[in-house]
Amino acid sequence: MTVELRHLRCFLAIAEEANITRAAAVLHVGQPALSRTLRQLEEHLGVRLVDRSTHHLRLTEAGHAFRTRAAAAVAAVDDALDPARVGTWPLRLGHAWAALGDRTTTLLRRWRETHPDTPLELLRITDPTSGLAAGKTDVAVVRGRTDGPGAPLTTEPRLAAVPTGGDLAERSTLELADLVDQVVTLNPPTGTTTMALWPAAARPSRTLVVANTDDWLAAIAAGRGVGVTTTAVAGIHAYPGVTYVPLTDAPPVPVHLVWTDPPRHPAIPALLALAREVLAG
Incomplete structure (x- = not known):
């Protein structure tokens, strides 16, 4: 069986709604069809993603891990097919709060001057990875302890x-x-x-x-x-x-610039260099 994008969307709807019936309503499909699609995905992966043995549907450990990957894959496809982005490849910078503080405006303006063909989009997303894990951002400002690829920017009193x-x-x-x-x-x-x-x-x-x-x-x-x-x-x-x-x-609180492995955008090293320059200035 070939896994299609609809399999991922169905699984993500089930994970979000924690209920097969509600997920089917959100996707405008029948409940039997949704259950069949989920079963096909699980058979392809060889693992159970959703525990349906209790009164309350919940993701298995494998399901939680797969949810992050599925969300990133769907977000990447949606981004690639977005008509508004044809001809450009914006760099999406996530942050949960404060971005780079009073240096944020300087960073955005300097980037626009030095990289006019690559728009830098600043996105405030309230989750621990600032949208990185879900595929909503390409790179993120994260404070405190981090896991995965990244580089230190500064520390804040x-x-x-x-x-x-x-x-x-x-x-x-x-x-x-x-x-x-x-x-x-x-x-x-x-x-x-x-x-x-x-x-x-x-x-x-x-x-x-x-x-x-x-x-x-x-x-x-x-x-x-x-x-x-x-x-x-x-x-x-x-x-x-x-x-x-x-x-x-x-x-003080350590501040990092973090990204995925592999990186989602080729301009991330340039952003890291500019962010360090702006903060040092």
């Missing part, structure tokens, strides 16, 4: 983000211990702050979990909590009601 007008906002510097009695606002999908940042014996006991950077900023501005971030956020996200104060005892 950490700051406390506190409500303007409060006692903490009046301080010239802060330490992690100053935040222990506060509600610490966390952004688990992509944030670099966890309770492991504090010593085990002196960690904040109250947290507020949000879904993205916008919600994180709004919560702090409203006085619902405090946060820990990097200088990049302060450089690009000046926000009414939020004051950034240096944290003197928090380790």
Whole structure:
């Protein structure tokens, strides 16, 4: 049997909906046909991708691994067949938040000057790989620990983000211990702050979990909590009601440019070189 693009789309719909009936409705196909397509794909791969033995459909371990590859393959085909991209090959740069901080505009303008035939598209995608794993981006700015191909760009000092007008906002510097009695606002999908940042014996006991950077900023501005971030956020996200104060005892955050193996775009080395030049400047 030859695997076609429809097999991948069917599997991805099932993975997204976690339900055969809903996936069939999304794809406008019959449920028996969808189940048959999934079975054909599993037979071709020689593994079970979906566990259908429970009341709630779930992906197997192989299914989770294959989902990433299938999403990247479908995204690559869709990108190649996009009429709007005919004649150009944009370089898609992903980031979850802040990109390169206050150097972002410089990077975009310098790239346009030096590579006019290769548009650089900056895409904010809230997931740990900034769209790289799903095939939505070609290269990504990732903070913290990374796996796979990539190169270091810089490190960013950490700051406390506190409500303007409060006692903490009046301080010239802060330490992690100053935040222990506060509600610490966390952004688990992509944030670099966890309770492991504090010593085990002196960690904040109250947290507020949000879904993205916008919600994180709004919560702090409203006085619902405090946060820990990097200088990049302060450089690009000046926000009414939020004051950034240096944290003197928090380790800096490493920033990497990461890509896939093999790379999806030939201009990635040029982007790496320019990003390092812009940050050094």
